[in-house]
Amino acid sequence: MAYEEPITDYDEIVENCTCAFCGCNCDDLTYLIKDGHVVGVRHACRLGASKVMEDMDQRLLVPMIRNEEGDLVEADWDTALDKAAELIAGGAVRPVFYGWSETSIETMKHGIKLGELVGAVLDNQATICHGPSLQAVQNAGYPVNTLGEVKNRADMIVYSGNNAMNSHPRHLGRYSAFPRGYFRKRGRFDKTIVTMDPRYTDTAKMSDIWVGFEQNGDYEFYNAMRAVLRGKKLKKDVISGIPKEDIEELVEAMKTTQYGSLFFGLGLTHTLSKQRNIDIAINLIQDLNKFTKWNLVPMRGHFNVNGFNIFMAFEMGFPYGVDFSRGYPRYMNGETNTIDLLTREEPDVFMVIAADPGAHFPGGANRHLANIPVIQIDIHWGGPSTELADIVLPGSFIGVEAAGTSYRMDGVPIYMKKAIDKPETCRDDEWIVRELHERVQKIKGSKIASK
Ligand code: SF4
Known part of the structure; x- marks a missing residue:
């Protein structure tokens, strides 16, 4: 392994930061900051450090909507959020909101409200891991x-x-x-x-x-x-x-x-x-x-995969694959899990937040994703998932650009503090999901009023 020179060119140190990579949730990290970017990380392993010192080339920076030619084109936040809300509220009968393992519990709280409102299935990566x-x-x-x-x-x-x-x-x-x-x-x-x-x-x-x-x-x-x-x-x-x-x-x-x-x-x-x-x-x-x-x-993988399971079990009684379509939470393995739903071609709208189903799901599930509207909330160009997305909403990096709560692999809650500002054009995940909930609520309210 090549010897790396210690980083000396930084103008701020932030201590006691938490790594947003694996389920160890190491909370003893020190970030070295220069010009509003993390340029060095102390105490992290290579996996954690490489994630925290993100590659800005891969960063999703602006909301995007896929046009009729099939290209993702830049849109303003209002237009992108309204279009996403319309997809969720406008006649979808089997929406699925998948992912959540790399975002905060505070974001999940609004996700549950949105899921209950439209009768969606809320599921996370546990469906393909633990x-x-x-x-x-x-x-x-x-x-x-x-x-x-x-x-x-x-x-x-x-x-x-x-x-x-x-x-x-x-x-x-x-x-x-x-x-x-x-x-x-x-x-x-x-x-x-x-x-x-x-x-x-x-x-x-x-x-x-x-x-x-x-x-x-x-x-x-x-x-x-x-x-x-x-x-x-x-x-x-x-x-x-x-x-x-x-x-x-x-x-x-x-x-x-x-x-x-x-x-x-x-x-x-x-x-x-x-x-x-x-x-x-x-x-x-x-x-x-x-x-x-x-x-x-x-040994939980993503830093908050355990958090989703603990939070859902606490709030709804079930840890993952929670189906609100009957107006109350229901959970049945093989029936209400994302892969099963996708391979049976049931979902008609799919929202993926902080996950990459395109890279992890079997071909049959991805084939159906290619045929339905997909909304993506993420910080990085998520490989195949962004290629499948019709609307892209750029979020912020929990534990670096936004504060939030996560649960370590042993179930201990860890507060992840913010160290730097997010790019001006991005929004916090929590804000995005709350906005979607409010906009969907308005659409549903006006539909009821016009009946
Ligand atoms: S990747 Fe895991 S083990 Fe490495 S610093 Fe981050 S939380 Fe700790």
């Missing part, structure tokens, strides 16, 4: 702990189906393996790190134990651990590619530790048994608690 975890939590419970508890208490940490070193680069350094905690004064020397993953990942290389079970062998492996924990003898010599003696040894270490924490990722939620993998991981944690203290935390 949805199985949310289902499992409803089935089996949620023995979660905070990252602070992990830092101060845990002496055994398990990473299952995730490669934190690449996806959440400061997780091991700030919360789990390396920090010195109140009861773990020697940091890494007081902790045993285990990685359970078919791949020998960078996280596995940093670990004391690597359990490389077979692809899709998660459920069988967890089941074997639970059997051993309950005093059963394993009949097979090798389970999911792991010798039974190794499983017995691992279980013995897990039950004799003082405080354990298991972090699981999409490698567990998206292999063959899906939410049943998480069910059994939760059951394993519950079994371990008969011997010692154990908890688990999902």
